[in-house]
Every structure is written in C-alpha cells, then in structure tokens.
Amino acid sequence: MTYINSWEEFAKAAEKLYLADPAKCRFVMKYRHCGGQLVIKMTDDRVCLQYQTEHAQDIKKLEKLTSQLMRHMASK
Numbered sequence: 001m002t003y004i005n006s007w008e009e010f011a012k013a014a015e016k017l018y019l020a021d022p023a024k025c026r027f028v029m030k031y032r033h034c035g036g037q038l039v040i041k042m043t044d045d046r047v048c049l050q051y052q053t054e055h056a057q058d059i060k061k062l063e064k065l066t067s068q069l070m071r072h073m074a075s076k
Helices: 007-020 058-075
Strands: 026-032 037-043 048-053
Touching: 007 037, 007 048, 007 058, 026 058, 037 058
Parallel strands: none
Antiparallel strands: 026 037, 037 048
C-alpha cells in the first residue's frame, strides 16, 4: 500500500473509487497524537488509496471530501 502525495489526486481517486462501487467502499481516518499524523484510507478490498498529512489546514480539505461523499450517499 502506497501513499498518494497530492491531496487533489487523492480526493479525485477516492471519489472515483466510491462511485465505481458504493456498496464495497470503506473510508477510514486515523489520527496519531504522538506524531501528529492524520492517515486517511479509502479501499474497496482491491484498490487501497492512502493519504498521510501532518498539516492542520488539510482538515478543511478532509471536511470537504467527506461532505462530497455524504452527498453521493444521500442521493442514491
């Protein structure tokens, strides 16, 4: 499992992965306080997308991605 370096690339790939098969996708967030790292993972058991950050401004980007995914879930 490799990490995607760009947030924009991760967000596009995560949304595309969700739209391909919504029933099989999982979205996991893990925060490690000791290192101040946030790890975001989206998987459908075949493809695993991961993004890791230590920057606080990425939280707003994460909120935007989460709201986009929730809109997709509510519209189905």
